[in-house]
Amino acid sequence: MHAMSLEDAAGPNVDRLGNTRRLSPKECCMESLQNILTAHPFFTDFPPRYLDLVVGCASNVRFAPGEFIFHEGEDAGKFYLLREGKVDLTIVSERRGPLSIVTLKEDDILGWSWLFPPYRWRFSARAVEPTSAFAMDGQCLRGKAEQDHDLGYELLRRFSRVSESRLDTMRLQLTKVYENT
8 A cells, every 4th residue: 555645745836816835745635635535426515514524534545456455354444435446345255265245446435344343344355456545544533423423423324325335236246146046
């Protein structure tokens, strides 16, 4: 996994008077992260008052093809907003070995195990092609949601939609498997 440093992202900016100045690394990344996060479908219509809180928990990451993002049973400390690439989710079957359960792509959400104790991944995730994402720190978000229950409700509401969609996908896959046996 490769995270972009704040210094790498800082660049020139133009102030209200037209003067060029160099943004501090924090200003640059917070502004660009905020703009990019609001463009992700997960954050559509996200209340602006919570965006600053959420941006503080985000980092930009990249994964090479074949690289594991996490393994089943490991601590689940993050979730990922996929920006580009593909990620294969697998579980292990004693009889058949690793089984692909779904392939995620751009604009999908990867992982919700960070939300529920014991905070362990219930599957493995591996990049299928070059993948970029925002890693959202689960402990950071849980702490902020504990302080502001409305933020916690907003996140849970969004993750409920993600889990419903994922369950629908799994239901269709299971229907196809049993139709072919």
